[in-house]
Amino acid sequence: MPELAIGPRFARTLWANPACGDRDSWRKRMPEASASPKVTPAAGAAHPGPPPQAEDGGERVKPPRHVAIIMDGNGRWAKERGLPRGEGHRRGVEALRRTVRAVGELGIEILTIYSFSSENWSRPATEITDLMGLLRRFIRKDLAELDNNNVRVRIIGERRNLEPEIGRLLDEAEELTRNNSGLLLVVAFNYGGRQEIARAAERIASLVAAGAMKPGDVTAHVVMSHLDAPDLPDPDLVIRTSGEQRLSNFLLWQSAYSELVFVPTYWPDFDRAALDNAIAEYRRRERRFGGLRRVMAP
Ligand code: FPP
Numbered sequence: 001m002p003e004l005a006i007g008p009r010f011a012r013t014l015w016a017n018p019a020c021g022d023r024d025s026w027r028k029r030m031p032e033a034s035a036s037p038k039v040t041p042a043a044g045a046a047h048p049g050p051p052p053q054a055e056d057g058g059e060r061v062k063p064p065r066h067v068a069i070i071m072d073g074n075g076r077w078a079k080e081r082g083l084p085r086g087e088g089h090r091r092g093v094e095a096l097r098r099t100v101r102a103v104g105e106l107g108i109e110i111l112t113i114y115s116f117s118s119e120n121w122s123r124p125a126t127e128i129t130d131l132m133g134l135l136r137r138f139i140r141k142d143l144a145e146l147d148n149n150n151v152r153v154r155i156i157g158e159r160r161n162l163e164p165e166i167g168r169l170l171d172e173a174e175e176l177t178r179n180n181s182g183l184l185l186v187v188a189f190n191y192g193g194r195q196e197i198a199r200a201a202e203r204i205a206s207l208v209a210a211g212a213m214k215p216g217d218v219t220a221h222v223v224m225s226h227l228d229a230p231d232l233p234d235p236d237l238v239i240r241t242s243g244e245q246r247l248s249n250f251l252l253w254q255s256a257y258s259e260l261v262f263v264p265t266y267w268p269d270f271d272r273a274a275l276d277n278a279i280a281e282y283r284r285r286e287r288r289f290g291g292l293r294r295v296m297a298p
Contacts, residue, residue, distance in 0.1 A: 062283075063106065063107070063108065063279060063282075063283065064108060064235075064236035064237040064259075064279065064282055065108065065109050065110065065233060065236055066108070066109065066110040066111075066112070066232070066233050066234065066235045066236050066237075067103060067108050067110070067111055067112070067235065067236070067237045067238075067239065067279075068111075068112040068113075068114075068186075068235035068237070068238045068239070068250070068251055068254075068255070068258070069099070069111070069112070069113050069114065069238075069239045069240075069241070070114045070238070070239070070240040070241070070247070070248060070250050071092055071095070071096065071113060071114060071115070071241060071267040071270075072240055072241050072242035072244055072248075072266075072267055073088075073241050073242025073243075073244075073265070073266030073267045073268070074088035074089045074091070074092040074266070074267055074268060075088050076088075076242065076266055077091065077092075077266035077267070077268045077269065078091075085127055085130070086126075086127065086130040088266075088268055089127075089130055089131060089134055090134065091268035092134075092267050092268050093134050093137075093138055094268070095267055095268050095269070095270045095271070096113065096138075097142065098270075098271055098272070099111070099113075099270060099275065100146070100151065100183070100185060102271075102272045102275050103183060103275070104149070104151070104182065104183045106275075106279070108183070109183065109184060110183070110184045110186060110232060110233070110235075111183060111184070111185050111186065112156075112186040112187075112188060112235060112251065113185070113186070113187055113188065114188045114191065114248075114250050115135065115187050115188060115189050115191075116131055116135070116157075116188075116189050116190055116191070117188075117190075117191060117192055117248065117249060117250070118157075118158065118190060118191060118192030118195050118249065119192065119248075119249065132163070132166065135166065135169075135189065136165075136166070136169060139169045139170070139172070139173050140169070143172070143173055143176060143177075146177065146185065147176055147177050147180065149182060149183075150180045150181060150182030150183070151177060151180060151182050151183045151184075151185050152177045152178065152179075152180040152181070152182065152183070152184050152185070153173040153174055153176075153177045153185050153186075153187065154174055154184065154185070154186045154187070154229060155170045155173065155174060155186075155187050155188075155189055156186060156187070156188050156189075156191055156196070156228035156229050157188055157189045157190040157191030157192075157196075157228065158190045158191070158192075158195060158199070159190070162190060170187075170189065173187075184232075186229060186232070188250065188251075191228075191250075192249045193247070193249045193250060193251055193252030193253060194249055194252060195249075196227055196228050196252075196253070197223070197227070197252065197253055199226075199228070200223050200224075200226035200227050201223070201226075203226045204218055204222060204223065204226055223253070224253065227253060227254070234251075234254040234255065234256070234257065234258060235251060235254060235255060235258045236258060236259065236282070236287075237258060237259050237261060237278065237279070237282045238250070238251065238255050238258045238259070238260050238261070239261050239262075239263060239275075239278045240260070240261075240262050240263070241263050241264075241265050241266060241267045241270050241274075242264070242265070242266050242267060243262065243263075243264045244262070245260075245262045247260075257287070257289050257290070259282050259285045259287065261278045261281050261282060263277065263278055
């Protein structure tokens with residue numbers, strides 16, 4: 001298993017890279033984006049130039065504090081190689097290990113990953129068994145290492161009605177790493193954005209029914225404070241791999257003002273170069289949050 005060494009926090013190593021294009025032009029420009037996994041900092045992205053500058057000479061946008069990823073394309077990656085879909089998912093876990101390590105090196109504070117959606121239950125039973133097996137193995141095999149690297153794990157999504165063993169593993173992952181202060185890895189498991197908002201509405205409705213709150217008290221802030229992880233900042237950047245350009249029920253509430261970056265790379269091929277490209281694209285964006293002036297990321 002590759003080491004998940006999470007390096008010191010440094011946020012000044014992100015440099016502007018060419019924007020994303022189709023999968024082939026991406027590979028031509030950044031051949032390492034499709035090559036085999038690179039796990040050392042030295043094997044990271046090309047650094048073709050300094051970060052974008054604002055007119056006053058300052059950096060245009062700070063690196064993201066919270067990155068969320070829709071890890072898509074495992075099945076197509078496998079199909080293109082004549083392999084079973086499960087192999088694509090297994091290689092997807094390797095890409096996840098690389099990414100956890102890379103975001104730690106980049107000083108990103110929070111990484112949220114879409115590991116299993118509420119709708120993924122509609123997949124064939126064999127694929128669900130594969131995915132559950134990978135989650136079990138990921139927690140059993142990688143948890144100690146994540147813990148050693150000061151990574152804190154949190155889970156969002158519906159916990160009711162899960163297989164008891166899976167529920168216990170998720171609890172264990174959160175419990176063991178509760179006091180860690182490094183990267184926060186948020187695993188969206190059995191997660192759907194609509195379902196999360198419905199759960200918040202259910203909790204608020206109970207408070208109103210109990211007389212603890214009036215209907216007129218229900219504001220956006222109240223709804224937000226009943227979501228699965230209300231203490232976390234919204235993602236600054238949502239990345240989706242595989243070229244698909246949609247959110248697929250991921251962090252619907254929280255991504256209201258997130259920058260969306262769609263990369264053509266299939267998830268098993270996602271590496272440091274692809275991450276650096278996505279972040280460089282994010283840093284070229286102007287965030288206004290509905291106002292007229294550019295707002296610096298926190
Ligand atoms: C989407 O690819 C990916 C998933 C539905 C699952 C993502 C899971 C992993 C990367 C591994 C398991 C995660 C953990 C935390 C152990 P797809 O199957 O929809 O690909 P396709 O669109 O090409 O068919």
